[in-house]
Amino acid sequence: MKFFNVKTVPETHDIIREHFQATKKPITVALSNALGMVLAEEIISPETVPPFARSTVDGYTVKAKDTYGASESLPGFLDITGKIEMGKAADKLLQEGQAQYIPTGGMLPPGADSVVMVEHVEELGDLLNVYRQVAPGENVIQAGEDVQAGDVVLRAGRRLRPQDLGVLSAIGITEVSVFPRPVVGILSTGDEIVPPDKKELSPGEIRDINGITISAAARAYGATVIDAGIVKDEYDEFFTRAKELFEKVDLLLLSGGSSVGTRDFTVHVLEALGEPGILVHGVAVKPGKPTILAKAQGKPVLGLPGHPASAMIIFDLFAIPVLRQLEGLSTPAIDHRLSVRIARNIPSAVGRTDYVRVKLENRENELWAIPVFGKSGLITTMAESDGMVEIPASKEGILEGEFVRVKLFV
Known part of the structure; x- marks a missing residue:
């Protein structure tokens, strides 16, 4: 066993990028079901949006030059020659000195180039x-101002957000080609682990935490999850259960059994699942x-530590990057970390990246990160935390009052 021939965090990320990519063929789904899925094709708009010039306010459509010099003390006077209706063509030509009422979203008639808001006019019979x-173009969205026919509106490899679905809807696309959501299988290991619903614990038993937390984390990411329950530290049963689950999923997560204990079979199971094995x-x-x-038959397998906080x-550090690769995401992960001050000195060992759990506190309208210390086997340290601070491997620690970046937990 080549344990403790460790990789750095960046080296591990490089290995993930090198070995894993989207392997499933794209599927076509209805736009209403595409939220959060990764686009598998470039989308080119077949049409112009909007197809006509529209008003952005309730008001009167005019020729801008007819309003020049108008003010509260010296108003301009225009003839009202019509009313534009929503959802209908505006085909009555607007002449000089004329105005037509127009609702928000209404189509500008030929000859008009701007709209005066209702707050800035007074209607007196047929006189305005x-x-x-x-100014010309004021309070108007021009034809094609949003999208031009032939524009690339969305590129492949993008996770679809609500606003992206709105763009697709605007150009009349109701189905899209996307990569399937990854299927994640989770198997908890350990003779001491029992299901959470066991009412009375025997001496030495612990309820399974990771099966719940990691399943929830995978679902929060957007994956489909198969929770295969718990398996004892017995090689034949462990391998059989892991193999069965492995065949059904895109990413296999094994919780526990990754240390150097004599009854930990994770490494042997991973090697038996297929080549090339441990990465x-x-x-x-x-x-x-x-x-x-590990990588077996082209699939990723991740052995998570048994301690809940560590898992x-x-x-977050490695399973999510693997999932991003499996989904075909081409856009870089967005850094959502907050810049805040750390509330105390925290030492760290050079050569090791430390992740410190913190909770946020507002002090005189400034956010501070308060370290939440505790062993990695304590799940309450995660529940009490709002996020974590990374101390890079090159640093010996961070000093009280120093600005740090907090990666928020979901």
């Missing part, structure tokens, strides 16, 4: 008093050093 001048066994990170990354942090 204008109390404010407007990483041990990462220079705290918590979570006994992390295993959640390692899932």
Whole structure:
């Protein structure tokens, strides 16, 4: 066993990028079901949006030059020659000195180039008093201002957000080609682990935490999850259960059994699942050093530490990058970290990346990160935390009052 021949966090990320990519063929789904899925094709608009010039306000459509010089003390006067209706063509030509009422979203008639808001006019029968001048194009969305026919509106490899679906809807696309959501299988290991619903614990037993937390984390990411429950530290049963689950999923997560204990069979099981086998066994990170990354028959397998806090942090650090690769995401991960001050000195060992759990506190309208210390086996340290701070491997620690970046937990 080549344990403690550890990789750094960046080295592990490089290995993930090198070995894993989208392997499933794209599928076509209805736009209403595409939220959060990764686009598998470039989208080119077949049409112009909007197809006509529209008003952005309730008001009167005019020729801008007819309003020049208009003010509260010296209004302009225009003839009202019509009313534009929503959802209908505006085909009555607007002449000089004329105005037509137009609702928000209404189509500008030929000859019009701007709209005066209703707040700045007064209607007196067929006469319109204008109390404010407007510029050409004011309060108007021009035809094609949003999208031009032939524009690339969305590129492949993009995770679809609500606003992206709105763009597709605007250009009349109701189905899209996307990569399927990855299927994640989770198997908890350990003779001491029992299901959470066991009411009375025997001496030495612990309820399974990772099965719940990691399943929830995978679902929060957007994956489909198969929770295969718990398996004892017995090789034949462990391998059989892992093999069965492996065949059904895109990413296999094994919780526990990644340390050097004599009854830990994770490494042997991973080697037996297929070539090339173990890629990483041990990462220079705290918590979570006994992390295993393997590749079997083209699929990724990640051995998570058994301690709950470690397992959640390692899932965030490595399982999510694996999932991004499997989904075909081409856009870089967005850094959502907050810049805040740290509330106390925290030492760290050079050569190891430390992840410190913190909770946020507002002090005189400034956010501070308060370290939440505790062993990685304590799940309450995660529940009490809002996020985590990374101390790079090159640093010996961070000083009280120093600005740090907090990666928020979901």
